[in-house]
Amino acid sequence: MQFSRPRGTRDFLPGEMIKRRYVEGVVRKIFERYGYKEVQTPVFEELSLITRKSGDEIRERLYDFKDKSGRELALRPELTAPAMRLYVNEMQFYSKPIRLYYFGNCFRYERPQSGRYREFWQAGVELIGSDAPEADGEIIAVAVDVLKSLELKNFELRIGNIGIIRKMLRSSGISESEQDRIINAVDRGESIEELLKKAGVEGDKIPRFMKLAGERRRVIRDAELLLKGAEILEDIKKFDEMLDLMESYGIKDYTVDFGIARGLEYYTGMVFEIYADKLGAQKQICGGGTYSLADVFGGSKISTRGFAFGFDRLMLALEAEGKLKSEGDGRVLVVPTGEKMVGDAIRVASVIRKNRPCELELMRKKLGKALAYADAEGIPFVFIVGEDELAEGAILLRNMKTGEQRKMKIDELEKWRQ
Ligand code: HAM
DSSP, rough: OOOOOOOOOOOHHHHHHHHHHHHHHHHHHHHTTTTTTEEOSEEEEEEHHHHHHHGGGGGGOOOEEETOOOOEEEEOSSSSSHHHHHHHIIIIIISSOOOEEEEEEEOOOOOOHHHBSSEEEEEEEEEESOOOSSHHHHHHOOOOHHHHHHTTEEEEEEEEEHHHHHHHHTTTTTOHHHHHHHHHHHHHOOOHHHHHHHHTOSHHHHHHHTTTTESHHHHHHHHHHHHTTTTTTHHHHHHHHHHHHHHTOOOOOOOOEETTTOSTTEEEEEEEEEEEETTTTHHHHEEEEEOTTTTTTOOOOOOEEEEEEEEEHHHHHHTTTTOOOOOOOEEEEEEEESSHHHHHHHHHHHHHTTTTEEEEESOOHHHHHHHHHHHHTOOEEEEEEOHHHHTEEEEEEEETTTOEEEEGGGGGGGGGGO
């Protein structure tokens, strides 16, 4: 009897893992260039860490369970709450700002489809301690820099501000939890007119504000017209100043969208999302913004912002643009031409491994079959260990691309680079 994988999970074969590790390497490199340092947290957390801010409704979308001692636990659905728990427990007294990054698997009990899985990976950063507008600019810059370094072409950056919307809702007398519900409805693409009416909000300013989207100057002008004379204009001005600083990071290609709501409840200010145009329904490859969690987890209130890439969607987007060629990775195959040469072939392979990946032919294949294997595997170089050459202290090197073969002294092997 064969077993199948649990629904919504995937196996990654070697060819795929080579590509994933390559992309992961680029992501880590860029995070580190900006001074972010890696942290790791457990795959499962106390259930209440996740429900504290998001409420009990989130349990439907979680893998939650009781362990043998009856503790209520959950597999992490994301990494911001765990990172902030770690900050509150261990790092509150570190000097600021604190720049953290993570790369790890997350679990959500969702209906699987292309680009949506029950186990998926996130790569993200959290910037703790600065509330300067350039801190907002920095996290957006890091995300865009990752995409540019990976040479992704078709992506769209949209920036909004949930803080302004929350403030407008608050001044209409709407409670925090009601705000969460409304913002959540917007994130799901539902119309909020009804919800607002039910909550007793007069006028159509808020829905009209949330529909403002497009080129920066036009949207800011429209917002100023819509909110004329209101105190909230000060926040629009601050948001506009943040965009100025962001442009100093070289980010000019984006849309301002006051309709960005984000699915998670903890956002309080600037929010942004990045979409890969070539992906279908699940095209959001990155999301983040300014949020407040430290105080929810028993720490002091502190300004925090961050984002996470959906790593699997990032892979799909790169794949769709043909950016992930699994070209020859410099592997080498060593083939003994007969049983007597196996010992020498093992010694030759050991020398090559000092510099590069090297495999030994293990199936006792005849030379022709071994070369066909190298060809099929895309192995660019084969060393043939034959009796006649060995007698002269040499072996044959075959370039699989050109078919050329030349003799090489075994003494020269260690210096061989190609
Ligand atoms: P999120 O938008 O829920 O934000 O998730 C971040 C990214 O994870 C999404 O943009 C998406 O690409 C990917 N993602 C989410 N669910 C799935 C899934 N079921 N399958 C595949 N990919 C998925 C957060 O999680 C926040 N913690 C981001 C953040 C960090 N905000 C501040 N700091």
